[in-house]
Amino acid sequence: MISTGVNGLDEMLGRGIPQGSRVLYSLEPGANGQLFMISTLSCALARGHSCMVIFPNTTVDAYRNDAARMYGAHLDLTSGPVTFLDAIDRERIGKSAGSAEARAREWKARIQKLCHDHKVTVIFVYFDLLYEEFGLETAMEILESAQEGAGGMKVTIILEHLNLEGAPLLERFIRDLSFDFVLAIRSSFRPFPNFNYFTLVHTSWGPVPVRSLPFIIAEGRVIPYIPRIVVTGPANSGKSTFVMNAADEGHSIDRQESDGGSTTVALDFGWLRWKDFDITLYGTPGHTRFDPLMPPYLRHAMGAIVVIDATKPEMLPRARHIISMIEKRRIAYAIAANKNDMPGVMSAGEIREGLGIGEDIPVFPISATKKADVHSVLESLVASITQFSN
Amino acid sequence: MYTYKSGIAQIDQISGGFDAGTNILILAPPMSLGDQLAYALTRPLTGEYAIILSTNERAAEVVDAFKLAGADKRFTGVIDAITKSSTPTIVDTPRLMFVSSPTDLTGIGIKFSNMIETIFEGDFSDGEAGLFPPPIRFCVNSISTLLMYRRLEVLYQFLHVLTAKLKKIEGVGVYLLNSESFDEKTLSLIKQLMTCVIEIKVEQNVNFLRIRGITGVSGDWIKFQVTKGQVVILP
Numbered sequence A: 001m002i003s004t005g006v007n008g009l010d011e012m013l014g015r016g017i018p019q020g021s022r023v024l025y026s027l028e029p030g031a032n033g034q035l036f037m038i039s040t041l042s043c044a045l046a047r048g049h050s051c052m053v054i055f056p057n058t059t060v061d062a063y064r065n066d067a068a069r070m071y072g073a074h075l076d077l078t079s080g081p082v083t084f085l086d087a088i089d090r091e092r093i094g095k096s097a098g099s100a101e102a103r104a105r106e107w108k109a110r111i112q113k114l115c116h117d118h119k120v121t122v123i124f125v126y127f128d129l130l131y132e133e134f135g136l137e138t139a140m141e142i143l144e145s146a147q148e149g150a151g152g153m154k155v156t157i158i159l160e161h162l163n164l165e166g167a168p169l170l171e172r173f174i175r176d177l178s179f180d181f182v183l184a185i186r187s188s189f190r191p192f193p194n195f196n197y198f199t200l201v202h203t204s205w206g207p208v209p210v211r212s213l214p215f216i217i218a219e220g221r222v223i224p225y226i227p228r229i230v231v232t233g234p235a236n237s238g239k240s241t242f243v244m245n246a247a248d249e250g251h252s253i254d255r256q257e258s259d260g261g262s263t264t265v266a267l268d269f270g271w272l273r274w275k276d277f278d279i280t281l282y283g284t285p286g287h288t289r290f291d292p293l294m295p296p297y298l299r300h301a302m303g304a305i306v307v308i309d310a311t312k313p314e315m316l317p318r319a320r321h322i323i324s325m326i327e328k329r330r331i332a333y334a335i336a337a338n339k340n341d342m343p344g345v346m347s348a349g350e351i352r353e354g355l356g357i358g359e360d361i362p363v364f365p366i367s368a369t370k371k372a373d374v375h376s377v378l379e380s381l382v383a384s385i386t387q388f389s390n
Numbered sequence B: 001m002y003t004y005k006s007g008i009a010q011i012d013q014i015s016g017g018f019d020a021g022t023n024i025l026i027l028a029p030p031m032s033l034g035d036q037l038a039y040a041l042t043r044p045l046t047g048e049y050a051i052i053l054s055t056n057e058r059a060a061e062v063v064d065a066f067k068l069a070g071a072d073k074r075f076t077g078v079i080d081a082i083t084k085s086s087t088p089t090i091v092d093t094p095r096l097m098f099v100s101s102p103t104d105l106t107g108i109g110i111k112f113s114n115m116i117e118t119i120f121e122g123d124f125s126d127g128e129a130g131l132f133p134p135p136i137r138f139c140v141n142s143i144s145t146l147l148m149y150r151r152l153e154v155l156y157q158f159l160h161v162l163t164a165k166l167k168k169i170e171g172v173g174v175y176l177l178n179s180e181s182f183d184e185k186t187l188s189l190i191k192q193l194m195t196c197v198i199e200i201k202v203e204q205n206v207n208f209l210r211i212r213g214i215t216g217v218s219g220d221w222i223k224f225q226v227t228k229g230q231v232v233i234l235p
Helices: A007-013 A034-046 A060-071 A087-096 A100-118 A128-134 A136-144 A167-175 A239-246 A288-298 A313-328 A348-355 A371-386 B009-015 B034-042 B059-068 B105-121 B143-149 B152-168 B184-191
Strands: A022-027 A051-054 A082-085 A122-126 A156-162 A181-187 A196-203 A211-218 A221-224 A228-232 A249-256 A262-274 A277-283 A301-309 A333-338 A363-365 B023-028 B049-054 B076-080 B096-098 B136-141 B172-178 B196-203 B206-212 B222-227 B230-233
Touching (some): A022 A167, A034 A051, A034 A122, A034 A156, A034 A221, A034 B105, A087 A100, A100 A128, A128 A136, A128 A156, A156 B105, A167 A181, A211 A277, A228 A239, A228 A288, A228 A313, A239 A262, A239 A277, A239 A301, A239 A333, A239 A371, A301 A313, A301 A371, A333 A348, A348 A363, A363 A371, B023 B034, B023 B184, B034 B136, B034 B196, B034 B222, B049 B059, B059 B076, B059 B096, B096 B105, B105 B152, B143 B152, B152 B184, B172 B184
Parallel strands (some): A022 A181, A122 A156, A228 A277, A228 A301, A333 A363, B023 B172, B049 B136, B136 B172
Antiparallel strands (some): A181 A196, A249 A262, B196 B206, B206 B222, B222 B230
């Protein structure tokens, strides 16, 4: 097994990547995912694998520097069992061979020789330029020729590719080229926070469900985290009901009020699986005395839903105050105007005016007791965070 | 919605400037004022930010050019695609980021996102605050160089994402393309991504520009020059 160097990911894969696999790290433009390749390379070297790295768009020195800066001092690319083909090799191949066929032959010859001489067991390839120059099939043929140089040993091939074609290209890797492991690394199209996440698209060695996880990069490590949506709003607006009806599982910590009702005094928790994400819902208490708890709840939240009671215009100033806390963190949010099935509800326009929000913030008239209503709010919010639209 | 002053009276007097989300292609022949016009349109005004993707000049040269044009360097960032090939140890700062070469579209995309995020987080300008949400002018100098290294179809897809992101952040984009080195197919494909095209021609050492794609603005050729980062329309 070769570790990816990403703890949560290795566990999802069953301890890592089996030797001899074909692996694709597919990066969407702007997604900060180069550390996946570097950290897998570092782990392979640490386990004593002899590695070859092919990066046709930069030089060895620049690559070493970038890798060391991204990953830290643990990655030794100077004395470890690693060999390189870089931009200078690409330039030499381009000059020495005229036709595409001749260039492909030259690439194969060099890869085979290095694999043979250095007993390479894992190849790391920055694939964009080879793909662009030769097309998918020929570029993969070039890389597969490593097997011939490896003397019968099954070489692991790990690609990083800037995917400008989306899901159809991933399908080609899986269906036509029988790749064993495909990981798509994506980013939200919101400018801030720049939300990166990876989706485990395919594994050949086990029934691993398609799953997405956001991650941050800290201290040279990819750190996945469970995405969080904060459900907030004034007291008695229906947040607990919202969380309970949104979640596959949930729990509320309530206290009896003097009027016989109950109020949330800590948090409502809910967990649900939505759009490949395992999402944690945090329902906050609505009373002002709990406001100091809001900043930590909002930290690393992927979005927020403000639940208001659409029959109580007098609660809008309180909702406005809560919204200002969310806007301060620049977190995507939507308004769930609850109790829409009751008489005397405000219109969406009145709510917008009362809250001082523009047309860009969605307002959903809902009844929090109806799962379909609750899910439509979540769907809209998650889509607005993760999907790209012009 | 924010409006970006162009510094060209013919545009600013009619529409107030460029609407947020506008992507502008400058089609210019070699030895013209194309790059100076691109920089003049990208120069950040008070409270604005500028990001320049440079495939032709080193970051230090770009910053100097903007300083000479009167721009505040604390609000000007450069993604430099050439210095790293000769100085591999060079290190990124919040305003100066480096990618290995103009072929490295992965790196360019990441540095662009990082710089935008740095601006939104308020960590870009040594503690000085601009407007919020931040108005961002973005310049690619040049698409011609990127096309020397990457195929048109690939670059089209990449620029499609970049221009769309710029719309999303309500910035304004300025993209420079040599009008004489590429065939009609290339020009028309790149134009598809743009909201507005400014063509430049040079006759007897005089530069003319023509604006296409802004409602109400005449498409006539007008004489111009660029002095200290300002576009000057000549009689």
